[in-house]
Amino acid sequence: MLKTTIAQLMQSSQVKFGTSGARGLVNDMSDQVCYAYTMGFIQYLEKTQQLVQEPEQSVAKIALAGDLRSSTPRILNACARAILDSGYQVINAGLIPTPAVALYGLRHHCPAIMVTGSHIPDDRNGIKFYKLAGEILKEDELIITTQQITLLNEYFDKQGQFSDHNNYLPDVDPTALNDYKSRYLGLFPENAFAGKKIGVYQHSGVARDIIPELLEKLGAKVMNLAYADHFIPVDTEAVRDEDIKLAKEWAFEYQLDAIVSTDGDADRPLISDETGEWLRGDIVGFLCAEYLQIDHIVTPVSSNSCVEQSGFFVDVKRTKIGSPYVIEAMNHYLEEHYAAVAGYEANGGFLLATPIRKNNFLLTALPTRDAIVVLLTLLHSSVENKLSLSQLSARLPQRYTYSDRIKNFPTKKSQQLIEKYTSGNDAENKALFEADFPLLGRINTMNTVDGLRLTFENENIIHFRPSGNAPELRCYSESDSIERAKKINHTALQSLVSL
Numbered sequence: 001m002l003k004t005t006i007a008q009l010m011q012s013s014q015v016k017f018g019t020s021g022a023r024g025l026v027n028d029m030s031d032q033v034c035y036a037y038t039m040g041f042i043q044y045l046e047k048t049q050q051l052v053q054e055p056e057q058s059v060a061k062i063a064l065a066g067d068l069r070s071s072t073p074r075i076l077n078a079c080a081r082a083i084l085d086s087g088y089q090v091i092n093a094g095l096i097p098t099p100a101v102a103l104y105g106l107r108h109h110c111p112a113i114m115v116t117g118s119h120i121p122d123d124r125n126g127i128k129f130y131k132l133a134g135e136i137l138k139e140d141e142l143i144i145t146t147q148q149i150t151l152l153n154e155y156f157d158k159q160g161q162f163s164d165h166n167n168y169l170p171d172v173d174p175t176a177l178n179d180y181k182s183r184y185l186g187l188f189p190e191n192a193f194a195g196k197k198i199g200v201y202q203h204s205g206v207a208r209d210i211i212p213e214l215l216e217k218l219g220a221k222v223m224n225l226a227y228a229d230h231f232i233p234v235d236t237e238a239v240r241d242e243d244i245k246l247a248k249e250w251a252f253e254y255q256l257d258a259i260v261s262t263d264g265d266a267d268r269p270l271i272s273d274e275t276g277e278w279l280r281g282d283i284v285g286f287l288c289a290e291y292l293q294i295d296h297i298v299t300p301v302s303s304n305s306c307v308e309q310s311g312f313f314v315d316v317k318r319t320k321i322g323s324p325y326v327i328e329a330m331n332h333y334l335e336e337h338y339a340a341v342a343g344y345e346a347n348g349g350f351l352l353a354t355p356i357r358k359n360n361f362l363l364t365a366l367p368t369r370d371a372i373v374v375l376l377t378l379l380h381s382s383v384e385n386k387l388s389l390s391q392l393s394a395r396l397p398q399r400y401t402y403s404d405r406i407k408n409f410p411t412k413k414s415q416q417l418i419e420k421y422t423s424g425n426d427a428e429n430k431a432l433f434e435a436d437f438p439l440l441g442r443i444n445t446m447n448t449v450d451g452l453r454l455t456f457e458n459e460n461i462i463h464f465r466p467s468g469n470a471p472e473l474r475c476y477s478e479s480d481s482i483e484r485a486k487k488i489n490h491t492a493l494q495s496l497v498s499l
Helices: 006-013 031-047 072-085 098-108 138-145 175-185 210-217 241-254 281-291 323-335 372-385 389-394 411-420 426-436 482-497
Strands: 002-005 022-025 061-066 089-095 112-115 124-131 148-151 197-203 221-227 258-262 269-272 296-300 315-319 341-344 350-352 356-358 361-363 366-370 400-406 443-447 452-456 461-466 473-479
Touching (some): 002 006, 006 031, 006 138, 031 072, 031 124, 031 148, 061 072, 061 098, 072 089, 072 124, 089 098, 098 112, 098 124, 098 175, 124 138, 138 323, 175 372, 197 241, 210 258, 221 241, 258 372, 269 281, 269 372, 281 341, 281 372, 281 389, 315 323, 323 350, 323 366, 350 372, 372 389, 400 482, 411 473, 426 443, 461 482, 473 482
Parallel strands (some): 061 112, 197 258
Antiparallel strands (some): 002 148, 022 124, 112 124, 258 269, 341 350, 350 366, 356 361, 452 461, 461 473
16 A cells, blocks of 8 residues: 655656646556546545535536547546546546536536646646636645545556556546537537638647537538647647648648647647638637627736737736636636636637627636637638638737747756846846847846746847746747747747857
């Protein structure tokens, strides 16, 4: 028998809470580790009285879903066994988008678990936890890490895998997926996309079959593209060069009005205009909020500054990067009883905090990242305004953002880098950075809300930040042209590598 806390397990296994859920290398995410994390979450739910037994149920239920990674079925099985061993019912929602299982939890008043590594490579995976009100926040994580778990030795072999090799997952319940699809089929008029020819970049995204179905039911002609039989880590904040090239080729060859896609678990959108130019996530998040007529918007510090410059929103709140911080800020709005509140991230994921009535349909709140709402609202906004997607985005204040990253950059090294330029007084910090990065210009302001964000006297912006999900250093840039945004981003990373 082994007794351990989740905090101790985080250190011994190197599977840790990141920006969005627990993440780690697949080799480290043994059955034992995933079982323990799920047990810790369940114990937290029990202590906070968030396992509700409905009158028609013999026991409380917990919904479970996953993405299309090769390791996901095994991890789902480990989570299912933990739920059953705790005395609760497993609702197997299947391999569906993260926002779909989150919606199920909200509608059916039950917690939910999503096995996904989102956009990170296939050698990694993760587990996202949803309490009754939605995804867990940082304060919830702290309590979960204190939970003490008892692990029976006879359950696991020396590698931490189940010794019995049994399947603990029940048959798939299609309710979550059906509810999610109905949500968007109800939002738009019949044949809303008639006359539109849309490419769907399917790759290995869990929504790759759902998106074409929705588009066709809404009247669009669909061209399915690049269905993959292996996992492809599509990152909507750092689109791969091959995906940039493919989109332009597809748009030209098939004469498409747009190309749509998502990351692995469909909580981050990817959409191109008619030329095959992928639109930035913080731009599509803005356009989605505009379509839904949001009054009060929350977005991380890394998002494009056009959100303030546009004057469209009554108020804008900036946060640290990560959906838990966006949700926390949205909750502050809700405490003040604001009517139309939403958030979006630089990756394009859209979070709806309040119900919205649009097109004579009540779109219920879904306060977790969602990709489908962004893809469909932009397409319908294009139809309503009789504008192409490039024209739709061209109406915004012309500030351009770009992001890139250095892979295999240890988190500790990232932290040391930021500390180097923030440990002195303001003048010393600026002088040191300007000496190391002379090609970027003179600094006006330094922001350390999340990482190191620098605004220069020429109004360019550079933002360094360690990834919360992988050993990577991300670099965000903003300028008055996309070419300049790319140039200063590359300059910053090249200067950093040469230090």
